[in-house]
Amino acid sequence: MVTIPLDEFGEYDPEECYQCLLQHPAVTSECRCGLCCRGLLIEVLTEDAEREPRIKELGSPLLTPPDESGHRHPVGYILNSREDMACVFLDRATNLCTIHETRPLLCRLFDCDGEGREQLIELGIIQRDE
Numbered sequence: 447m448v449t450i451p452l453d454e455f456g457e458y459d460p461e462e463c464y465q466c467l468l469q470h471p472a473v474t475s476e477c478r479c480g481l482c483c484r485g486l487l488i489e490v491l492t493e494d495a496e497r498e499p500r501i502k503e504l505g506s507p508l509l510t511p512p513d514e515s516g517h518r519h520p521v522g523y524i525l526n527s528r529e530d531m532a533c534v535f536l537d538r539a540t541n542l543c544t545i546h547e548t549r550p551l552l553c554r555l556f557d558c559d560g561e562g563r564e565q566l567i568e569l570g571i572i573q574r575d576e
């Protein structure tokens with residue numbers, strides 16, 4: 447079932463709608479540096495895990511506080527590995543994403559050649575001239 451997100455005025459907000467954002471053309475970065483997959487916190491949505499079930503297997507779930515029956519429910523997943531902090535789906539040898547076709551929305555929209563690059567510079571992950 448698709449949930450239509452409404453803002454506080456009950457209006458439909460396409461910028462908050464996962465299914466709408468998924469229809470945006472994916473950003474294609476030319477750099478292939480893999481630095482965003484190695485240096486950023488990769489926090490993805492439960493919707494991403496429904497599209498790509500390996501996220502549930504390899505990601506670290508972010509859980510709600512226990513409900514009245516003591517159950518905690520996933521609200522998202524962290525994809526950084528415990529060993530080197532790079533994404534668990536990054537092929538370290540090639541810098542390619544091993545779930546490219548079904549990668550999370552966050553990754554589909556991250557512009558490593560544009561705004562995303564500025565973010566990497568601001569975070570000190572790369573230098574301005576790299």
Ligand code: SF4
Pocket residue numbers: 482483488525533534535536537542543544545546549550553
């Ligand atoms: S899912 Fe793929 S594109 Fe996204 S951070 Fe991991 S390796 Fe990179």
